[in-house]
Amino acid sequence: MSTTYNTRYASSPEAVKKYDTTALRDEFLINDLMKEGEINLTYTHYDRYIAGSAVPKSNLKLETIDPLKAAFFLERREMGIINVGDSGAVEVDGVSYSLGHKDALYIGMGAKDVIFKSDDPKKPAKFYINSAPAHTNFPTKKVSLEEANKLELGSLETANHRTVSQMIIGGVVTTCQLQMGMTKLKTGSVWNTMPAHVHDRRMEVYFYLDVPEGQAVCHFMGQPQETRHIWMHNHQAVISPPWSIHCGSGTSNYTFIWGMAGENLDYSDMDVAAITELK
Numbered sequence: 001m002s003t004t005y006n007t008r009y010a011s012s013p014e015a016v017k018k019y020d021t022t023a024l025r026d027e028f029l030i031n032d033l034m035k036e037g038e039i040n041l042t043y044t045h046y047d048r049y050i051a052g053s054a055v056p057k058s059n060l061k062l063e064t065i066d067p068l069k070a071a072f073f074l075e076r077r078e079m080g081i082i083n084v085g086d087s088g089a090v091e092v093d094g095v096s097y098s099l100g101h102k103d104a105l106y107i108g109m110g111a112k113d114v115i116f117k118s119d120d121p122k123k124p125a126k127f128y129i130n131s132a133p134a135h136t137n138f139p140t141k142k143v144s145l146e147e148a149n150k151l152e153l154g155s156l157e158t159a160n161h162r163t164v165s166q167m168i169i170g171g172v173v174t175t176c177q178l179q180m181g182m183t184k185l186k187t188g189s190v191w192n193t194m195p196a197h198v199h200d201r202r203m204e205v206y207f208y209l210d211v212p213e214g215q216a217v218c219h220f221m222g223q224p225q226e227t228r229h230i231w232m233h234n235h236q237a238v239i240s241p242p243w244s245i246h247c248g249s250g251t252s253n254y255t256f257i258w259g260m261a262g263e264n265l266d267y268s269d270m271d272v273a274a275i276t277e278l279k
C-alpha cells in the first residue's frame, strides 16, 4: 500500500475552548507530511476535504482509500497539487505533466490513474495534495506560479507585506469547489492573513513552507474573541474550521499554501475580524 490515510472529525467551537495543547494539536495539526516513498493523506470531515503529500523515490500510484467508497480516488473528487520539492511529474491517465518547484496541477473529477514521479530520486519532488468532493469534470490543467493571479497585500510597517498567488481559482482554472494558492511574505514581514478573517461558508487548510532552519511559525485559530495558537514547523499543515480565524506570525518570513472548499467560489467572501477586537 503506497496510499495511507488518517481521519479527523469536525469539532465545535464550544468543545475547542476546552482543548489543551495536545488536544488542539491532535485535532488540527498535520505533522506527518512529506515522508519519502509514501502518499499519506488526512481525510477531514470539514467539507470532506483531504490534505496530504506524495514524495516519490520510485513512482507512486494514487490508490483509492476506504472512506471514499469509490472504485478509484477521483471518481467523485477533484484534486490540486503543488510541488514544493525538486522537479517531477504527475501522470494523469497516461498524460504526463512536468511540475517544477512551485508549479501546480489541477486534476478534474474522473481521472482514473494518477502517478507521482520524481525526475531524480536523490532529489525528489514533494507534492502537496488537496482534494475535495466534485460534481462534474473540469479539464486537468497545469498552472505555474507566473500564471497565478497575484494580490499584493499588507505593508512592511505592519509586518505583513506579502504576495498572494491564486493558482487554482476561477479565472485561472475552473474547479467545482477547490481553491488553492500560495502566499509569500517579504523579508521583515511575519504576519499572514492580518487582519484575520473567518468565512463560515468555507473551510481551509494551511501548509507552511520555506520556514528557515531554526525558525517557526505560530498559527492562530479559534473564534475571534477566543483564540488559540499552534506552533508550526516547516512542511506542517493545519486544519482551519469554518468558524475559526486562520492567521500566523513567524520568527522570520516564510511561505504558505492555502487550500479551501465549501459553499461558494467567491474568494472575497470573508468576515474580517477587527484587530482591536481580537482576544
Ligand SMILES: O=C[C@H](O)[C@@H](O)CC(=O)C(=O)O
Pocket: 153, 162, 164, 182, 183, 192, 193, 194, 204, 246, 258, 270
Ligand atoms: O481565505 C483566504 C486565505 O485565508 C488566504 O488566501 C489569505 C492569505 O493568504 C493572506 O491574506 O495572507
Ligand SMILES: [Zn+2]
Pocket: 197, 199, 204, 246
Ligand atoms: Zn481564509
